[in-house]
Amino acid sequence: MLFNKRTERYFVWVFFPLALLMPLFLEQNTFYVSKLTTVMIFAIFVMSLDYLVGRCGLITLGHAMFYGLGGYIFVIIAPEYEAVNFWVYTFYICVIAALVALIIGFLVLRTSGIYMIMITLAFAQMAFYYFSDSIDFGGNDGVFIYVKPDTSIFGISLFDLDNPIHFYYLCLLSLFNTLFFFRLVIRSRFGRVIDSIHENPGRTTALGYNVFVFRLMAYTMASALGAYAGYLFTLQYGFVNPSMLAWTTSGSALVMSILGGMGSIYGAILGTLVYEGLHYVLEHLTEHWLLFMGALIILMVILFKNGIAGYLEKLLEKRS
Amino acid sequence: MNNAVILETEGLCKHWGGLKALDDISLKFHDRELHGIVGPNGAGKSTLLNLLCGHYKPTSGKIVHKGEAIDAIKPYAFARRGIGRSFQKTNIYPSATCLENCCVAVQRRMGGSFNFLRSRYRQQVLEEIATEALEKAGLGQRRDQVASRISYGEQRQLEIAMVLATSPCVLLLDEPMAGMGHEESQLIIELLKTLKREYCIVLVEHDMDAVFELSDKLTVMVDGQHLTTGTVDQVRDDPRVRDAYLGQGDEVY
Amino acid sequence: ANEDPIKVGVMLPFSGIYAALGDAGRNGLKMALKEHAQALHGRQIEFIEMDTEARPERAPEIASSLLDQHHANFIIGPVHSGVAMGMIKVLKDKDTVMIIPNAGAAAATGPLCAPNIFRTSFSSWQPSYPMGKVALDNAYKRVVTMSWNYGMGRESLDAFRESFTAGGGEIVKEILVPFPKTEFQSYLSEIGSINPDAVFVFFAGGGAVKFVKDYDALGLKGKIPLLGSGFLTEGTLEAQGPSAEGVRTTLHYADGLDNEVNNKFRQDYEQMFGKPADIYAVQGYDAGLLIANAVDQLGGDISDQAALIKAMEGAHLFSPRGEITFSRAHNPVQNIYLRQVENGQNKVIDVPAAALEDPARGCKL
């Protein structure tokens, strides 16, 4: 079974149909549609991080580098005043990001634990300062994208990216595909090796697996998906800024993924929704939202052993 | 004996800083033989095994497997050549079931590890082989238990089951019986008796009953040096061995 | 007229490093609209406040919230230039009016200028350009310039260079410090070894405090005159303490400006918020004035955006900083003052440029 936990099946059955219907209720207020779109895009990013951290045991604080690169690669390779094809550029961006990840992973994956956290951070910061000091790419202030790509395949255009509702569905589809994809990978034989490496790399080597290569594959895959999320984010408002690459972005994603429940994959969606939701609500309630946000986070760590997903599982799986 | 030499070391040395944990060890391990290695604590037995399975790199010297020098290859490549090993300190996947522990080992050989799509739950063959390995090691009953929840002795059995599951041609066993009860030890002894008809086994063990019973050849090491190699009887009566290792009395502790 | 309140979206940083600036801007804005309540022809003001956290990547989202969710008539913000870019992307040519109460990025009223984008603060060119002339007047020939390596900083240094080198001055070295680094010791040692006639810098907030204190601690003060874009000593004087005494800066405002509006403004502000007003408060205040002024002219009916923009373009405001009007690119045309810190206050000593207009390079309005 692909979604092998009851909780996860429930979640998928509740979340996706609801998300599918959501825009119908929100026709008046396109802001909520955009907001949810942003959340879903970030959830894709968080999910790819969750896979790395929770499933592969590769803790990185440099994942935002790929998020930002997703945007900047587009800015660099796409012509400025000409609509390009969305799918073709998705492919380009994922491939280029994967190549970058291959190189960086090759260096970074020699270390482990905190050392890996720091060396991934180092590379991300280099990329951050590269774009932030650059003059060509708008430096600290960022760059605009003036023309959005079109999404036609063989002349049939499914989505109009300038239409927030269309864009919403594109992102929803992407989110579902990402979840599906990761589930597939986790269930696969490759996934078994990754789980083994996560739990006991030394033993896995002794059994004859080339741990480094497996890790590199996982890293590359997750990074490419991270870049895809960044690409979507860039397209949403047509705006790229180096702060997308900043370590604080990686940090937020890490927070959301831990909050959601490390390694559960679907927890990434929960974590992002809850975090962004809380943020949104508190921000509108009080100027000192930070205080309450912090207190709630602390409370949640203490109460939930394995994040929100873990908590839900405890509630739901017990009965079975 | 006239079995082919499968694994061989030539002048193998391993130094830790100033300490010569292994000093110029040249040994030959034959196919279908159980080669026992004994020696006082800290003699370098585990170190030798660690070198033979690629876990450590030798300071100097050569390791030859089926005629090829393999001391420079990567650790995982040792296992791929069929050199399997069990660890002195229990080394398993604690949160997975016993079956899953062995499946990981079987899968290496059966392939498909880079297959992102094929489900790991559709795996008749894999499970059969893994189950067989578990049963051989006497863990058939624990098949679906989570490894961290079985007792220490059972974890030692699992350790062996995992090596068997890789179906190696050379088995390096580091104190497989340590921590096991009599019955289990007996089981392992019987198991090794059948296995040694097919494999080359290198056994490091302090349980003298087992070693004497099983070994076709016995090497004694002391302080990183090779003391003697011979049949069980030759070694047992060697006064140097009694001095350094066995003790004088007849009692076996 | 209309019973609905006028919705004013406030997009400023209330947390993080720019929180103080956001706070002051909001205070000023609210004060102005309260003071000029009768100019609103009975219309209430509804404020919708959003914390940008100075995070550019959040800017489009918040801006679209104010635009699409709250349908704000005016959006005031931001402080940070990166955030400004993200906002402009969403708000450009939309039916809400954006008033920038701080961010000086040249692009906002340059290549990206739009009918509905106004600025009540300054373009980064404005406060720094006149300083070149001041330096030359003081016979400083060799000057080292220094700032953080980001848009605002580079634009400020370029503006200074423009007027300074045109008059025959020489920039012996331009030092760009990675933003937001505040370890200045090594740079200051280097300046010491170059020993120029003067140093011109752009820093603001905490960095400005640290810079001025380090400049003093390492003994450069008193040996090499320190000039700066006025933000160096805005909202930071108390923290800088005696180290700031004698520092000369140019800005479109000074605490000690002796005009009626300013005197009253400073007094009221101090009374209302318990601390002295600074430039950020003035800019926010002027955003309020601009709104009140336009609403007044239209008799409270702001439903026609073209008329509203026309009214705003023609505004002639009596700001605490003196009179301001708006250029064709919607940037204020204003006096730039030369100030010197004396007894913990920015004292005006000259007006090197009166009614200075930003060249608005690249704006097609």
Place this chain on the structure above:
Amino acid sequence: MNKLLEVKSLHTLYGESHVLHGVGFDIEPGQAVSLMGRNGMGKTTTLKSILGLVQPRSGNVFFKGEEITGLPTWQRMRKDIAYVPEGRGMFHNLTVQEHLQMAARANRKGEQNWDYDRVLATFPRLQERLTNLGTQLSGGEQQMLAIGRALVTNPDLLILDEATEGLAPLIRKEIWDVIRTIKASGISTIIVDKNIKVLKELCDKHIVLVKGQVVFSDSSSGLVDRLDEVESYLGV
């Protein structure tokens, strides 16, 4: 005569699985007690329950007449109990020397019969490895260190869980000699080991566990009498 240690009907569970079903026994001062049983019968769990490393669901533990059931582990150990865990519990970031220095202390009576030097004299092998980190020792060396580390706390009750595992015969013999010395000096011991021959001669009392229950508890002579029965419990 008051008992040194009294264990009364311990019930211990790991999550859902019930491992100890009312284990109870007692030890008199100076006695050496063996705890035997096949793998997974609950020997280690019994020891951990006594020490508070796992919390028994019910049952009581008394030491020197005092109830220690609810106390945190460190307070129990402070009453002069020492523990050599299975798996040895080495510190990966401490050298051999530091292992002994950090643990060394006088007992509650202020005696310090075992100190750093005496341990090194007993295990000369350690003397050569003083600057090695705990996990850089051979298996047997780790075992010696674990015993030495327990001894320098100068306990009244020494608990050894498979302490001779992985030791060479000669060393094993030495360890048994050490335990004899310890016993002679009046220290009580609980020994988990599988070498029934030695235990029979060394210990005063023998306890056999099957599936978390005490099925045999008697003196050495009793053990000799019922050797066949006990051996069947142990699967010999």
Place this chain on the structure above:
Amino acid sequence: MTTSLFFVQLINGLQYGLLLFLIASGLTLVFGVMGILNLAHGSMYMVGAYLAWYFVQQTGSFTLSAIISAVIALAIGIVVERLLIQRLYRRNHLDQVLLTIGMIFVFNALQSILWGDDPLGVQVPEAMSAAIPLTDVVEYPVYRIFVALVCVAIAAVMYFMINRTRLGMLIRAGESNREMVECLGIDISRLYTIVFAIGVMLATVAGVIAAPMSSIVPGMGEHVLIACFVVVVIGGMGSIKGAFIGALLVGLVDTFASVLMPQLSSMMIYILMAFILLIKPQGLFSS
């Protein structure tokens, strides 16, 4: 670069490195030695600076302010450890990340509520306001020399305590195997509370000491946080010597890079860290 400028920059680099060590010293203890991932370390540094400012305002004496701040920090440390951190020892390290990020939020909010968002400054104490001339133009404030000396002293004391005393051995042992330490009759949980509190106090004291030579602003904690982790990791986890040398290295590289290769200077400490970790994946002096 002239020789005299070279020496001035060398001093600058060392001074910056020592300051970094001072700020990172608490983290070395809490994270490096005890293995607790405390991201709120930077916040405690910030709290230190604000407390220094506040109590200088109240008492007028810098020394007194430093002492009061240290005591408050100890109390905060004890409460935080007992109430929060202690619940997480048995859990995944990442939960500590989440918890301490929550703490950063709370500290930042409290700072804003209690002290506002304006930049603040503390004057150098009168007794140390003198300066020593270095070149014709540049002079060197006595206070910064004092700070450097404090850093060296803290480094020495920490090194001795962690590596030579029984207490240090216990702390290290606790990082490796808490249960076993408890089996030796040590109240590990109280020990950890105290050491954690000391770590927090060191961060706070660093904030106090640094206050007169920096600006006190919101967000100042996050800026130093990364630098602190860089220092600890470059040196190798758990090594005081490593952290000390790591700090000096970062200080020197940063200082010389800003002068010699300004284009790269923003990235320089990251390049340094990546370089070191690629050559020595466990840091310079890890055990």
